[in-house]
Amino acid sequence: MNIIVCIKQVPDTAEIKINPETNTLMREGVPSIINPFDLHALEAAVRIKEDLGARVTALTMGPPQAESSLREAISMGADDAVLLSDRAFAGSDTWATSYALAGAIRKLGADIVFCGKQAIDGDTAQVGPETAEFLDIPHVSYVRNIEWIRDNTIRVQRLMDEGYDVVESPLPVLLTVVKELNQPRMPSLKGKMAAKKAQIRMMGKADIEADEDSLGLKGSPTKVKSIFAPETKAGRMMIEGGPEEQVDILIKELRKIKCL
Amino acid sequence: MDYFLDEEQLMIRDLARQIADEKIVPVRAELDEKEEFPWDIMKALAQSDFFGLYIPEEYGGLGKGGFELSIAIEELSRACLGVSTSYAANALGTYPILLFGSEEQKKKYLPDIASGRRLVAFALTEANAGSDAAGVQTTARLEGEEYVLNGTKQWITNGGEAEIYTVIAITDRAKGARGASAFIVEKGTPGFTFGKKENKMGIRASSTRELIFEDCRIPKENLIGRQGMGFIVAMKTLDKSRTGVGAQGVGVAQGAFEAAVNFAKERRQFGAPVISFQAVQHMLADMATQIEAARALVYSVARYIDSGARDVSKESAMAKLFATDVAMKVTVDAVQVMGGSGYMREYPVEKMMRDAKILQIYEGTNQIQRNIIGQSLIKETAKKRQGG
Numbered sequence A: 001m002n003i004i005v006c007i008k009q010v011p012d013t014a015e016i017k018i019n020p021e022t023n024t025l026m027r028e029g030v031p032s033i034i035n036p037f038d039l040h041a042l043e044a045a046v047r048i049k050e051d052l053g054a055r056v057t058a059l060t061m062g063p064p065q066a067e068s069s070l071r072e073a074i075s076m077g078a079d080d081a082v083l084l085s086d087r088a089f090a091g092s093d094t095w096a097t098s099y100a101l102a103g104a105i106r107k108l109g110a111d112i113v114f115c116g117k118q119a120i121d122g123d124t125a126q127v128g129p130e131t132a133e134f135l136d137i138p139h140v141s142y143v144r145n146i147e148w149i150r151d152n153t154i155r156v157q158r159l160m161d162e163g164y165d166v167v168e169s170p171l172p173v174l175l176t177v178v179k180e181l182n183q184p185r186m187p188s189l190k191g192k193m194a195a196k197k198a199q200i201r202m203m204g205k206a207d208i209e210a211d212e213d214s215l216g217l218k219g220s221p222t223k224v225k226s227i228f229a230p231e232t233k234a235g236r237m238m239i240e241g242g243p244e245e246q247v248d249i250l251i252k253e254l255r256k257i258k259c260l
Numbered sequence B: 001m002d003y004f005l006d007e008e009q010l011m012i013r014d015l016a017r018q019i020a021d022e023k024i025v026p027v028r029a030e031l032d033e034k035e036e037f038p039w040d041i042m043k044a045l046a047q048s049d050f051f052g053l054y055i056p057e058e059y060g061g062l063g064k065g066g067f068e069l070s071i072a073i074e075e076l077s078r079a080c081l082g083v084s085t086s087y088a089a090n091a092l093g094t095y096p097i098l099l100f101g102s103e104e105q106k107k108k109y110l111p112d113i114a115s116g117r118r119l120v121a122f123a124l125t126e127a128n129a130g131s132d133a134a135g136v137q138t139t140a141r142l143e144g145e146e147y148v149l150n151g152t153k154q155w156i157t158n159g160g161e162a163e164i165y166t167v168i169a170i171t172d173r174a175k176g177a178r179g180a181s182a183f184i185v186e187k188g189t190p191g192f193t194f195g196k197k198e199n200k201m202g203i204r205a206s207s208t209r210e211l212i213f214e215d216c217r218i219p220k221e222n223l224i225g226r227q228g229m230g231f232i233v234a235m236k237t238l239d240k241s242r243t244g245v246g247a248q249g250v251g252v253a254q255g256a257f258e259a260a261v262n263f264a265k266e267r268r269q270f271g272a273p274v275i276s277f278q279a280v281q282h283m284l285a286d287m288a289t290q291i292e293a294a295r296a297l298v299y300s301v302a303r304y305i306d307s308g309a310r311d312v313s314k315e316s317a318m319a320k321l322f323a324t325d326v327a328m329k330v331t332v333d334a335v336q337v338m339g340g341s342g343y344m345r346e347y348p349v350e351k352m353m354r355d356a357k358i359l360q361i362y363e364g365t366n367q368i369q370r371n372i373i374g375q376s377l378i379k380e381t382a383k384k385r386q387g388g
C-alpha cells in the first residue's frame, strides 16, 4: 500500500501578521513548523504502516526551505519525501495548490492520501477536498478514527458538530484528519539519523505535466481584496444551576429578547 | 561547558531532553505521589529507539556505547530520577546477556530489548545479600535439561513490570565465590511470582519488588556464560552500568540547580532578589562547580570504558561515588537556596532531594565504591613493586 501525507510548512504561531499593503502573509523571521494537523495525518499513516505494511511518502509544495519539514517527517516515520517546488508555483491559492499537489500525487501513485484538516496559517481547509476533486477520488474530511482497512475499503469516523458519522469508502481515498485521531509520536533516533542522510526527491512543473495556465498566480482565481478579523458577536451568557433552574432562566431570557 | 559531542550524540541529548521536557516534567509529581510505573514514558522512549542505544545494530539497536547511554540517562534524570531508574535498570539487566550471553541468547532476547517491547531487570540482592553479594541464598539445581530455582530476591528494580530477568543464583555452594551462576528467567515461567512492592522515600515512579522462585524450572540454555561465573557476570555488569548511576547524579543535580537558580533570581527579600546575596551566590557557585566536575568525570570514564579498557572497576566506582555524592549535596543545597518553597511539593526540588538519596545506595553503596577504589589502589601498588 502507498500512502502520501501532504504536509505544509507553516509559521510557528497562530498569530501571523498580514502585510496591510499587499494583503499577503508576512512570513519573515517566524520559525517554521509542520502544520500541527499534518502531524496527526503523518502519525495515522505511520500506524497503518506498522499494522498493515505500507510505504509512507511525505509531500509538500513550497520553497526549498520546506525541505526541513520533510526531513522532520522522515524522523517521525515517513519512508520518502518529495518536495514539489518551482518558481511557477509562486502565488498559488488553494485551487492552484491543490492542482499542483494532485499532479504530483497522480505521478507518485497512492492508495490513501492524508491531509490535515486545515493549515494554521491559511486556515481554509480547502486543499484536501480540492485535491481529491482534481484526482477524481472520494474524500472524507474531519476523520477522527480509522476503524479498519480491508478488501480495498476503508471505514472511518467523521467528526461532526454533535457525534460522528461512520463512513466507508473504496480506495484510493483522500482523508483530512482532526487532532482527536491520535497522539503524534516523538521523532525516533533511527528516524533522525535516516532523515539526516535521506535524499529528498525534487519535483517541478515539468514532472507533474501541468497545464501552465493552472499554476501559481496565473492559475489562482482567488483575489484577496481585504483581510480583516470578523467581529465577534457580543452578548453571550452562560446559564448555570440544575436543569430545572437552567430552563427557567432560559425561558426568562428568551422572553426578554422576544424569542418566546 | 562544551564536551565536543558529535552530531549524533547531540541528537541523542536533544531528543532525550525533548522527551524529558514534554513527557516527563508535566507528570513527574503525579507519578511520585501515586507511586505509578511510567508506562507511557517507557513507550515513548521505546518508540524513539532509546532502549536500543547501547545494543549492537545486528540485534536491532543503534550500536552506541555507554557514553551515549550516559547522555540519555543524564537528560532523563534532570526531569525525574524515578523515570530514569526505570529506564537505566534495563541496561543493568541487559549487560549480563550483552557481555556474557551466547549468540542464541543474544538473538533471542536483544531485539525485543532494543525495541523496548520487553523490559529487563537485574536480580542480585536478597535479604541476606546486600553489600555482601556472597550471601546469596537462592539456588539453581541442574535436573536433566533444566535448572530448578528456589529462593527470594528483594528490592529488584522493574520487578513485576519487566519480562526478562537476569538472576544470580548459587549452583554449587561448596565452591564459594565460584559457586554462583547467572540465568535468564522470563516472566510467566511457572514457579516465578512477585512479592511485595516497596513503598519508598524516593524514585517512587520506579517499581521495586520481590521476586519469588518456587521450584521454578528454566531450560538449561538459560544459563549465562558458564556455570560458576555468576559473580564475575555480576561484577562486570556493575562495572559497566555504574557510570550510568553517575550520570543520574549529574542529571538530578543539574535539574535541582536550575530550579534553584531560577527561584533565586525571582525571589525578593530585603528589597533585592536573593541571588544578589553573596552567601546565596557562593552556594550556587559551589553547586555549579561540583556538577561540572562530576559531569567531566562521568563523561571521561564512560568514554574510557567505551574505548575497550579491560579493568574499569576503579574508574567506574569513582564516577559513581563522586557524581552521586555531588547529587546529594546539590539537591540538599537547592532546597536550602529555595527556603520554605524548596521544602514544598509545589516545587520539584524536595522530590529531587528524596530521589537523590538512592544514588548513594544502589548498585553498591558509596562505602562499597570506596572499598573498590581502595582495593584497586592496593592492587596497583603491589603491581608496581613487582615491576620494580
Ligand SMILES: Cc1cc2nc3c(=O)[nH]c(=O)nc-3n(C[C@H](O)[C@H](O)[C@H](O)COP(=O)(O)OP(=O)(O)OC[C@H]3O[C@@H](n4cnc5c(N)ncnc54)[C@H](O)[C@@H]3O)c2cc1C
Binding pocket: A006, A007, A008, A009, A023, A024, A025, A035, A037, A038, A059, A060, A061, A062, A090, A091, A092, A093, A094, A095, A097, A098, A101, A114, A115, A116, A117, A118, A119, A120, A121, A122, A123, A124, A125, A126, A127, A128, A224, A227
Ligand atoms: C487570505 C490568504 C492570503 C494568502 N496569501 C498568500 C501569499 O501571498 N503567498 C502564498 O504563497 N500563499 C498565500 N496564501 C496561502 C495559500 O493560498 C495557501 O497556503 C495554500 O493554498 C493552502 O491553503 P491553506 O493554507 O488554507 O491550507 P488548508 O486547505 O487549510 O490545508 C489543509 C491541508 O492541505 C495540505 N496542504 C495545504 N497546503 C499544502 C502544501 N503547500 N503542500 C502540501 N500540503 C498542503 C495539508 O495537509 C493541510 O493540512 C494565502 C492564503 C489566504 C487564505
Ligand SMILES: Cc1cc2nc3c(=O)[nH]c(=O)nc-3n(C[C@H](O)[C@H](O)[C@H](O)COP(=O)(O)OP(=O)(O)OC[C@H]3O[C@@H](n4cnc5c(N)ncnc54)[C@H](O)[C@@H]3O)c2cc1C
Binding pocket: B089, B121, B122, B123, B124, B125, B129, B130, B131, B132, B154, B155, B156, B157, B158, B200, B208, B358, B361, B362, B363, B364, B365, B366, B367, B368, B371
Ligand atoms: C530502590 C532500590 C532499588 C534497588 N534495585 C536493585 C536491583 O534492581 N537489583 C539488585 O540486585 N539490587 C537492587 N537494590 C539493592 C541495592 O543494590 C542494595 O540495597 C545495596 O547494594 C546495599 O545493600 P543493603 O541495602 O543490603 O545494605 P547493607 O549491605 O546492609 O549495608 C548497610 C550499611 O553498611 C555499610 N556497609 C556494608 N558493608 C560494608 C563494608 N564492607 N564496608 C563499609 N561499609 C559497609 C553500607 O554502606 C551501608 O551503609 C536496590 C535497592 C534499592 C533501595
